Amino acid sequence: MGTPPGYRPSAWVHLLHQLPRADFQLRPVPSGFAPQEQEYQQALLLVVALAGLGLGLSLIFIAVYLIRFCCCRPPEPPGAKSPPPGGGCVTWSCIAALLVGCTGIGIGFYGNSETSDGVSQLSSALLHANHTLTAIDHLVLEMVERLDEAVRTELTTLEEVLTQRTELVAATRGARRQAEAVAQQLQGLAFWQEVPLSPVQVAEDVSFVEEYRWLAYVLLLLLELLVCLFTLLGLAKQSKWLVIVMTVMSLLVLVLSWGSMGLEAATAVGLSDFCSSPDTYILNLTREETGLGSDILNYYFLCNQAVSNPFQQRLTLSQRALANIHSQLQGLEREAVPQFPSAQEPLLSLEETLNVTEGNFHQLVALLHCRGLHKDYGAALRGLCEDALEGLLYLLLFSLLSAGALATALCSLPRAWALFPPRNPSASCSGSHLSEPFLHARLEPVPHLRSFPSCRRRPH
């Protein structure tokens, strides 16, 4: 009832988790997340290798296509200056491929920002959890110090004042024992004090890696965008050297796209395995890293009715001891103050301390309850397994689209620039010519009519 609705694996997680995995000998590998096992690592590397295979195949295809185009052209009749047929089709398929590539870039930007959002949600959940954990430690420290101070000063003064009546001294000693017991019980609640793991450090490491991943993708996306735009410009201006440079750049970006696709696919597969049942893995990892007991970790990571609060007993004992101190102080106030007026001051001060401690105790109960930390855990999982995974799938789509688009462009570009007319430097494009490409064109036969916009004058 007190547990907020937690994380549930999405359909994508189930889908990816159900894909078959195999090691290098192609033996099936169970799809449980086990990054330390060699078999599982091999399964992920095989996913990367599949992308490498895809790259190899597409390079072979492009090479075969271009060799066939270069060597198997039907011989032109010697006098005909006509470009080979299919020029319009080639240019158009090139443009279409580049537009598909641009769409992919848009999707890539979206996916990159979505992944970044997911990871920053993970970091902020870790920072939040760290805030809660340090707040528990500080609060316990503060309460213990306050109680120790009360025992050292007010209770000692009170004993000295009431020294004549032994039963009152006994009551004061009883209060002192209870206060010491509370302080001792409380000290056991600062469970994160000795833990060597710092969520802040983890959050910083994650953010650091994510920052570079984000930057690398932005650079890749911008590079591909520039390649697309400059290729279009090269086609528009029929600039052979620009198109050649962009063909080489396209080849580079094709390799990068397949590389990123392999990494994304492997990460997505690994992430889906992790996300399909994260509790067990995280529990084991946290137990190893922190050395905390299973009861505490189960309480925070599961936080349901079946797991009881491991601090329940300490809290109840502290609470009862605080109530006992309160009734003892009230008894002392009734009995001692009429006879020893100087006892009133330390008694009032003690009650004040007790009230503050009880207020802090309620805050401590709230901080120790699993709701807060479990909510952070849920937020971290949602960030990683929903937003980041979704972003990763978008990035995968971007890589697929861009690999397809660039392969098509690489097939078309050399054919397109083979169709360009020989360059005439004196008539190259300039601002004033841009707006009047027709004036000369309409006067004479056009030896090389392009099917793509050109701002160059046709040779006279």
Next chain:
Amino acid sequence: MGTPPGYRPSAWVHLLHQLPRADFQLRPVPSGFAPQEQEYQQALLLVVALAGLGLGLSLIFIAVYLIRFCCCRPPEPPGAKSPPPGGGCVTWSCIAALLVGCTGIGIGFYGNSETSDGVSQLSSALLHANHTLTAIDHLVLEMVERLDEAVRTELTTLEEVLTQRTELVAATRGARRQAEAVAQQLQGLAFWQEVPLSPVQVAEDVSFVEEYRWLAYVLLLLLELLVCLFTLLGLAKQSKWLVIVMTVMSLLVLVLSWGSMGLEAATAVGLSDFCSSPDTYILNLTREETGLGSDILNYYFLCNQAVSNPFQQRLTLSQRALANIHSQLQGLEREAVPQFPSAQEPLLSLEETLNVTEGNFHQLVALLHCRGLHKDYGAALRGLCEDALEGLLYLLLFSLLSAGALATALCSLPRAWALFPPRNPSASCSGSHLSEPFLHARLEPVPHLRSFPSCRRRPH
């Protein structure tokens, strides 16, 4: 210390909040969020009106430009079939405008999804808060019922068993009084029981509106995308009727873009005023809607060291009473069980009830603490004031880009289709012709050489 880092207004909020506002008489209006005040409503409507002014100005500009183009053309020499100069420039500027429009569409999709994310974060925070509030009510109800049951059954049995010893009966009655006092104190903690406001209802209303807003934007974006693509297609195929239809559609989308820009700008300005200091407005609104006291609302909405827990006293009293019941039960067990063995069973059952109640009490303390609800409040504010506002600004950028692009396209399109050659139905584009547009072209002078790719045969 126990308060998690909350919401802080972003730079965009500050920037938008500092813009001057004015009513219809152009008198300055303070920029505090006051949607019920007429002056403030006028200031927002004036922002919408500015977009209307922009639409009017751009329509006038387009009309003047086109009229000038139609009426003030230099008279063509009668024999010359040349298209007017500037055709290439016109087509290229049209394509550039449409590409800018497509970029805007990409930004619009991103902004729409970002806004949707922000609003769904708001809804989920509301649902979460509702979960906490109903959990408090349920828990209080459960604890009170359990205590009532214990008073009715076990304590009554105990009194009957111990009826021979009056001091034990007195102790049992003391425990009964304490249990009744705890039940009464607890009932005061279910503060949301009588409140007529349901966060679920608010979340559903918000989601309902957001769903339609999201859908409307997706339709607008798709419409603009289709207009851009079909206009490009029309230019490529030199299809006059398609370009004419798309010109009309562009005009429609231009009006829609300016309209959405007005709504976005007004919403962004209003949202920035709300987000610059949301606490006061939300506090007043919630006070009116729920009728809850300021102490409770301040505690949950501010949740800092300065605001004390309004349930502190009730919690402390309940806690002390529970501890007293425990010590009384222990006394009874010590005194009564040796003499009355039949008292053991109700006593054990009572202690079991007390343990469960103390466990539930700790859960109640955790639920009542401001941390959880204040975190939901912070998440709701971040969703609305960071993600949703950011998305809104992206949508504003989309509207600006698309208004500019469409205005440029509207200026260029009529000029572009005026340049199209007269249609020759028998030679219109078909698949088989696409790849051989040059074979015929190179044989004779070309009367209408397009600066845009065309797959139609030139007229012979």
